[in-house]
Amino acid sequence: MRVAVTGGTGFIGSALVKGLLGRGDEVWIVTRSAESVKQRHARLQVITWKQLEESPDRLEGTEAIVNLAGESIDQRWTDAAKERVFQSRLTAASRIATLVSALKSKPRIVVNASGVSYYGTSLTETFDERSPQRVVDFLSSVVAKWEEAADRIPVERMVKLRAGLLIDNGGGAFPKMVLPYRLFSGGRIGSGKQWIPWIHLEDMIRLILFSLDNERISGPVNAVSPEPVTSDEFGRAIGRAMKRPHWFPVPAFLMKALFGEMAVLLLEGQKALPTTALDAGFQFRFPDVDSAMRDLVGN
Template sequence: LTVSVTGATGFIGKRLVQRLHADKHSVRVLTRSRSKAQLIFPVKEFPGIVIAEEQDWKDCIQGSNAVVNLAGLPISTRWSPEVKKEIKQSRIKVTSKVVDLINGSPEGVRPAILVSATAVGYYGSSETQVFDERSPSGNDYLAEVCREWEATALKVNKDVRLALIRIGVVLGKDGGALAKMIPLFMMFAGGPLGSGQQWFSWIHLDDIVNLIYEALTNPSYKGVINGTAPNPVRLAEMCEQLGNAMGRPSWLPVPDFALKAVLGEGASVVLDGQRVLPTRAKELGFQFKYPQVKDAIKTILS
């Protein structure tokens, strides 16, 4: 395949590009910054990779078989009103651009597949409910962001196979939520965060990359698909496993204020959770490499 990827320079995108490149697919990195992308994907290691800034996205998308759309301002930061606006706008702007470029591509060079990211924040938060792809959307800020983000992707031509991946909290080395949680953990000899009762719908980085890869290559992957491991855990358990893996039994709860100091209002991503099941992925026969958080954390920290 020839695949154009937005957000390719990010935590998930980097790994996806490595995987696609290793499997001999042609990758086009759609970025805002060529110099940044060149550092991440040096020609020596990634011969043949195309890096394109926005004025060249059109040429890249035309002639690609597929587009993966991952771009957006990171949400785990301090949320000023401006940042909140940018969290939403950055996603809608890039998605809208990608969709317009796909829809505007002449037949024959129009990509046939769009895999677009969204998040489990779509469902809102709850300590008691269980959500899957058929559940309605929540009514908080992140749910609104996800709804509008998805609605923008849904404007793609009907003859394009669209997979919307509602991604959970991605656990991996060198990035994502875990990288931010570990220092806190060290500081507080860490116990649960907040009440500890919140649900934490996580997925290992390898699994989310595999799921996106499947969505690209398997025509049955269509519509909304939750990108979460089959066994979400309460935050207290997540922290206990993290403590065990780090050789730090968890006793003292990490106070909300500490998490908020690191993540700002974006801490709500971790502090207000939801229990989300990957019903569609299971129906599609997707094999999770890391179904249990214990094994995921162990591999990541080893």
């Protein structure tokens, strides 16, 4: 399969490119700067957005596009940062819509990144892909506009991958969450009752590949493990795997003082389930938090 990946130099994108090449696909990384691509492979090509705008036909014959482009949310949410997060996602989706419209041979599928923030936050409700959208904060508003932009891409099969907290030692929020346990000071964050819809990076990549290959997958897909846990349970699992105590509570007001509005990522959440993936036959390699923690931080 010939696959174009936007955001292919990022945390998830780099792992996806490796997975695609590993199974024999031809990969085109679409990026702002060709110099940012460090991977080298006989089946790997690099093209810039500017080159695509000038010659979109260079991607003729592309069978699939995976759009992972967007400014990282792992930063303090100043007004300027929030605007970058918002505009980067809308711009990428708009560029892909323009590209697909220009191609004579359209890709069969676009997998567009999204987030479980689509459902808003709750301590008591359970959400799957049939649950309604609720705009309650910055992230849910970004996801709402992001998916609207993705829906304007003229493609036969659109998959909107609503991701939860991605856990891996190589990047994202997880290494920061583990650090207190390394220092024997891990514990409950806020009330500890907030839900964490998480997914292991390996399962995230496998789910993207599964979505590319499986014609039954279309529309929203929750990229989360089948066993969500509360924040307190998540921390206890880290402690068990590392043989460290889970005892030092961090109050919500301190998190807000340290991280500002971004603290919502750790203080609020949703119990989201991957109903669409499970119904299509996808099998998680790390379905429960203890197996994931043993793999990532277990002694």
